[in-house]
Amino acid sequence: MTDGGDMVGGTIAVPQEGSLTGDARMDRAVECAAGLFLERRIADVRMTDVAEAAGVGVATLYRRFSTKTRLALAAGTLLWRRFNARIVALVESDAFLGMSGASRLERMLRLYAEGYVENAGFVLFIDDLDGLLVTEGAPVDAIAAYGREVDSFYLIFADAYQLGIQDGSVVREVDFPVFYRSVAHALMGVAQKLSRGEVIPSDDFSTGAQELECIVDMAIHALR
Structure with missing residues (x-):
């Protein structure tokens, strides 16, 4: 999931793709x-x-x-931009602007869950890149640019949460940064495990997409 959209004049500002x-x-x-x-x-x-x-x-x-690590980070930034295009299309839609805060959160989370299932190769690449950065370290400047792309929609999530508090669709107040990170990490963690494939018999990933949906259900239920 993705720190950077904002509300501007009643519309939602989203990151724009340009030259890397x-x-x-x-x-x-x-x-x-x-x-x-x-x-x-x-x-x-x-x-x-x-x-x-x-x-x-x-x-x-x-x-x-x-280094190849820097090149992989640049490639990761590009791939996140492309993956995030679906989120851009959603948050720029009139339908999204008409939703309650909780419904905005739910729709965005479900779109991420669906995207991870549909783009298993991308998820596996992220898993590879995470491992590379852990073992080889990462240049501060390169990792910062990559991180901004990964978290480019954080403020839109936070705005949806605040809207939910105001409109009553979110009835439980939480430490939102912790909530966001927990859900984001849970979704990506399960998606990466699915992309790597079954290791032990009890893994049984035949219902893997439902596991991601279950995480979204629990997250939204916790707020509603």
Whole structure:
């Protein structure tokens, strides 16, 4: 789930997609890297593979990104932007603006749950990237930009919660940042486990989508 939309003049401001690098050739390299990471997994993609796919010299690629970790973070930022497009479409709709606060929260959470099921490759990439950042560390500047994209809708969630308090659709006040992080981590954690596949017989992911729906149900029930 995603810290950055806001209410402006009665409408909801959402992040806008633009160039990631300010250089069309490097944007193309990031796009190629994202495709390769989704296809082969991060560990199996070399910088030379990306350079060849993007039609740039590998030295040029290293001058811009210096490490595969930085390139993977840029690719992750791009993939989150694309994943978040469905959320942008929702929060810009008249139907969303007509919902109660609790209904806004529920609809956004369900859209994330549905998106994780429909984009298992993306979820598996995020799992790979998390592991890479834990084992190799992450440059502060690169991780900050990536984090902003991941949390780009936090303020829209927070605004929906406050609206729910005002309109009565949310009847239980909570520490919202803790609530948000708990639900976000629970959804992504289960989605990542589903994307990795069953490990022990009791995993039984045949109803995996329902597990994500159950998390949303419990979260909304806790507020209503």
